Amino acid sequence: MAKRTPRTANDLDRHNEPALLILTSLASGTKHGYALTKDIEAFSGVRLGPGTLYGAIARLEERGLIAPTPSRDRRQPYRLTPNGRTALASAVNEMRSLAEEGAMRLRRREVTTRRRPSPAVLGVSQ
Secondary structure, eight states: OEEEOOOOTTOOOTTOOHHHHHHHHHTTOOBOHHHHHHHHHHHHSEEEOHHHHHHHHHHHHHTTSEEEOOOSSSOOOEEEOHHHHHHHHHHHHHHHHHHHHHHHHHHHHHHHHHHSOOTTTTTOOO
16 A cells, blocks of 8 residues: 655645556666665655555556566566556646646636625625
8 A cells, every 4th residue: 555655734645646656757767666666755755565566567567558677686677668658648748737727726716815805895794
């Protein structure tokens, strides 16, 4: 199970999907399981347990999004495939679009709230 390192009280934890974290980590280069765990924890604050990590790796490999690479020792490194890179780019674009929409709506709400006249100005008693 993914364990979250405390960051803020308002974290919604939508960005900590194990598959997305693994693809993001592998976008910077080939890594084995332990290296993935450490890299993911460093950039996201999420610590993936072994069951979560290797279950997600197996599913990503089955889908052709990552592939094992030759190894000189018992550790199995993985790399991002072209389909994995495309899937990650698509997810990043969707998240960017959602973040931009959320930011726009927050700004719009702040402007509306600041411009709204008080009840006293409108002649309404409280």
